[in-house]
Amino acid sequence: MGDLLAAVRPAAQRTPISGIIRTANYGRAKGPDVIPLWAGEGDLPTPRFIAEAAAKALYDGETFYTHSRGIPELREAIAGYYEDQFGRPFDPDTFFVTGSGMQAIQLCVALTVGHDEEILIPTPSWPNAAGASTVIGANPVVVPMDEDGGRWVLTVEALERALTPRTRAIFINSPANPTGWTATREEMEALLAFARANELWIIADEIYSRYIWTGATRAPSFLDIAEADDRILWVGTFSKNWAMTGWRMGWIHAPLALKQTLENLIQYSTSGVAPFMQRAGIAAINDGEWFVKSMIERAREGRDIVSEALGGRNRVVYAPPDGALYAFFKVAGIESSQEAAFKLIDEAMVGTAPGTAFGENGEGYVRVCFLRSKDSLSTAMTRIVNYLDSLG
Amino acid sequence: MGDLLAAVRPAAQRTPISGIIRTANYGRAKGPDVIPLWAGEGDLPTPRFIAEAAAKALYDGETFYTHSRGIPELREAIAGYYEDQFGRPFDPDTFFVTGSGMQAIQLCVALTVGHDEEILIPTPSWPNAAGASTVIGANPVVVPMDEDGGRWVLTVEALERALTPRTRAIFINSPANPTGWTATREEMEALLAFARANELWIIADEIYSRYIWTGATRAPSFLDIAEADDRILWVGTFSKNWAMTGWRMGWIHAPLALKQTLENLIQYSTSGVAPFMQRAGIAAINDGEWFVKSMIERAREGRDIVSEALGGRNRVVYAPPDGALYAFFKVAGIESSQEAAFKLIDEAMVGTAPGTAFGENGEGYVRVCFLRSKDSLSTAMTRIVNYLDSLG
Numbered sequence: 135m136g137d138l139l140a141a142v143r144p145a146a147q148r149t150p151i152s153g154i155i156r157t158a159n160y161g162r163a164k165g166p167d168v169i170p171l172w173a174g175e176g177d178l179p180t181p182r183f184i185a186e187a188a189a190k191a192l193y194d195g196e197t198f199y200t201h202s203r204g205i206p207e208l209r210e211a212i213a214g215y216y217e218d219q220f221g222r223p224f225d226p227d228t229f230f231v232t233g234s235g236m237q238a239i240q241l242c243v244a245l246t247v248g249h250d251e252e253i254l255i256p257t258p259s260w261p262n263a264a265g266a267s268t269v270i271g272a273n274p275v276v277v278p279m280d281e282d283g284g285r286w287v288l289t290v291e292a293l294e295r296a297l298t299p300r301t302r303a304i305f306i307n308s309p310a311n312p313t314g315w316t317a318t319r320e321e322m323e324a325l326l327a328f329a330r331a332n333e334l335w336i337i338a339d340e341i342y343s344r345y346i347w348t349g350a351t352r353a354p355s356f357l358d359i360a361e362a363d364d365r366i367l368w369v370g371t372f373s374k375n376w377a378m379t380g381w382r383m384g385w386i387h388a389p390l391a392l393k394q395t396l397e398n399l400i401q402y403s404t405s406g407v408a409p410f411m412q413r414a415g416i417a418a419i420n421d422g423e424w425f426v427k428s429m430i431e432r433a434r435e436g437r438d439i440v441s442e443a444l445g446g447r448n449r450v451v452y453a454p455p456d457g458a459l460y461a462f463f464k465v466a467g468i469e470s471s472q473e474a475a476f477k478l479i480d481e482a483m484v485g486t487a488p489g490t491a492f493g494e495n496g497e498g499y500v501r502v503c504f505l506r507s508k509d510s511l512s513t514a515m516t517r518i519v520n521y522l523d524s525l526g
Numbered sequence: 527m528g529d530l531l532a533a534v535r536p537a538a539q540r541t542p543i544s545g546i547i548r549t550a551n552y553g554r555a556k557g558p559d560v561i562p563l564w565a566g567e568g569d570l571p572t573p574r575f576i577a578e579a580a581a582k583a584l585y586d587g588e589t590f591y592t593h594s595r596g597i598p599e600l601r602e603a604i605a606g607y608y609e610d611q612f613g614r615p616f617d618p619d620t621f622f623v624t625g626s627g628m629q630a631i632q633l634c635v636a637l638t639v640g641h642d643e644e645i646l647i648p649t650p651s652w653p654n655a656a657g658a659s660t661v662i663g664a665n666p667v668v669v670p671m672d673e674d675g676g677r678w679v680l681t682v683e684a685l686e687r688a689l690t691p692r693t694r695a696i697f698i699n700s701p702a703n704p705t706g707w708t709a710t711r712e713e714m715e716a717l718l719a720f721a722r723a724n725e726l727w728i729i730a731d732e733i734y735s736r737y738i739w740t741g742a743t744r745a746p747s748f749l750d751i752a753e754a755d756d757r758i759l760w761v762g763t764f765s766k767n768w769a770m771t772g773w774r775m776g777w778i779h780a781p782l783a784l785k786q787t788l789e790n791l792i793q794y795s796t797s798g799v800a801p802f803m804q805r806a807g808i809a810a811i812n813d814g815e816w817f818v819k820s821m822i823e824r825a826r827e828g829r830d831i832v833s834e835a836l837g838g839r840n841r842v843v844y845a846p847p848d849g850a851l852y853a854f855f856k857v858a859g860i861e862s863s864q865e866a867a868f869k870l871i872d873e874a875m876v877g878t879a880p881g882t883a884f885g886e887n888g889e890g891y892v893r894v895c896f897l898r899s900k901d902s903l904s905t906a907m908t909r910i911v912n913y914l915d916s917l918g
Contacts, residue, residue: 245535
């Protein structure tokens with residue numbers, strides 16, 4: 135058996151196990167009494183009207199091969215959604231439907247970063263961007279973010295220190311998972327200037343843009359400042375806004391010049407997304423605005439619950455995040471985040487994600503997702519706090 | 527715009543447009559009167575009982591993240607299906623659910639063939655195996671099959687000629703798309719001996735194994751002869767047997783030693799398949815044997831219709847295929863398969879796939895898929911034959 139593993143491609147062997155998955159597997163084995171805050175998803179299933187749109191299309195026989203880059207009606211719906219968000223028209227041909235936001239990231243890396251070339255990944259970071267890079271043969275390069283009192287920030291100076299002649303792209307996730315860092319417009323302008331000056335692609339992951347806690351209605355976006363010839367690719371997903379995490383459906387927004395190349399990459403990766411699922415995506419966008427607003431409100435309340443539980447506590451370093459769905463906090467005395475996550479499952483019956491799942495500089499931290507019902511989240515936070523208190 | 531395209535990764539730029547897709551796009555634009563035989567799919571939608579299983583799971587809220595490598599119940603169902611086919615037990619942990627057979631191939635290449643390493647691809651071949659290799663940074667190396675009177679065969683000698691120190695894998699598709707070549711057990715043993723001697727992985731695409739026209743109940747398989755330590759990966763799909771082409775759901779069967787590595791590759795590519803779709807996969811396998819048998823019968827009748835239309839005709843070189851769903855025939859006087867495919871759409875209102883979509887040595891050929899209702903297929907073949915007659 136070992137011989138077979140040794141015979142696989144070294145880059146595949148190097149692909150790490152996700153620390154989130156490892157913890158979730160451990161927690162699932164403990165049974166349903168563990169409150170699962172380890173994943174980046176809420177506790178509501180996909181709303182009925184979206185499921186019905188998929189079922190109707192299924193019964194109507196929309197089960198054949200279709201356009202690799204997505205059916206025109208869905209690409210038009212996504213373009214309309216962007217028009218609503220950004221107040222100007224978008225060309226449906228600049229949108230490419232993908233089999234998850236995860237695949238969108240992998241395709242963007244495949245499009246821009248080759249063998250032995252580098253992509254800068256600010257960390258702590260959702261581990262899958264680095265994982266996707268490794269799978270595709272690119273080298274992810276860690277760029278440590280600065281931290282002060284639980285607030286994290288990405289500076290251009292940190293990116294400059296990581297830059298080499300082989301750097302091809304930067305992965306910018308704002309609002310950020312797990313840190314909640316949300317670039318201001320000025321910070322985005324500085325990042326864009328840095329990318330332009332060094333001829334780097336930006337892979338912009340702005341999927342949490344509407345989960346923003348600064349008083350704005352959406353987070354600043356590279357779409358607010360980009361020019362037509364900028365090297366920027368945006369990844370998107372149905373997962374977070376419409377409670378469709380399990381569907382594996384997302385999209386890329388890319389310059390029109392890349393249309394045929396991206397279509398080819400999709401064709402040779404998964405060859406598109408089920409047409410009946412795409413019908414559900416249309417329903418989500420066209421009829422789901424009320425639901426998105428309710429999700430944002432649910433997250434806002436969740437953030438308050440978590441902040442009340444953690445704020446001002448001894449031993450805990452925590453700052454309420456500017457955006458996204460996560461509390462990322464440090465606990466004095468935790469030497470191993472992974473051990474702490476296991477113990478929180480065993481002794482507090484709460485599943486968290488260990489900070490080390492997001493990079494070495496996440497050591498000492500744990501992440502909880504607060505997109506959850508008040509009752510369940512309050513119970514979870516009480517359990518966590520009691521456990522922390524029990525540590526003395 | 528051109529500058530942006532020039533700025534993408536060279537391997538991505540090199541990814542070719544699929545000749546099948548190009549032709550299908552051309553044909554779809556002509557409207558619904560074109561009979562579409564260009565794709566590898568039939569004309570029946572997914573049966574109702576499979577759609578219902580997906581809808582039920584959707585309404586039951588199976589819309590959350592789930593196991594990257596597939597839910598246990600589906601992996602058990604697939605293992606049971608293999609037990610039925612091969613008469614011995616299979617470990618469910620050796621099956622990995624993927625977002626299409628296409629993705630299964632891409633993951634197998636990612637697992638075995640690195641940058642500047644080579645995978646041997648016998649051609650004429652479905653173009654996506656080579657496309658997936660290019661996307662992942664590997665070099666596909668064409669191995670021309672031998673042809674005689676419309677019958678194609680892959681020889682070990684041809685593979686030996688293509689072998690270099692950088693060769694890591696062979697893609698073996700039997701029964702083959704588009705040629706219908708179906709390896710005998712003896713040929714498989716020779717291929718396996720060659721792979722063993724040269725420490726190559728075999729990526730075995732046996733998805734047409736039950737579409738076999740030699741009198742056998744299934745085609746010979748590497749599973750009939752493989753030992754536990756052989757470097758073989760099998761790709762599978764729900765597409766062809768259960769009329770689920772549009773679903774994008776398949777699987778890999780791989781040695782247990784690769785379990786964690788393959789799970790990681792899936793995690794960082796699409797992170798799994800929607801759980802409600804997987805429920806449909808369970809229904810297909812556990813309750814769909816009658817449907818698979820009806821599909822095989824439909825294809826058998828389709829093969830007869832095509833063979834009657836093409837057999838013994840002047841200008842046409844055609845041999846009834848031993849397996850799979852395609853007639854791949856040469857027409858004297860056709861200088862450009864792509865031109866011929868366009869003309870068949872324009873003048874005969876039939877969509878075929880040009881032979882060049884499957885490799886340079888497909889020039890002069892066209893492919894039709896015969897998994898179709900008798901009436902529609904008979905009409906299509908009459909149109910094709912009349913068009914060929916009109917060429918004089």
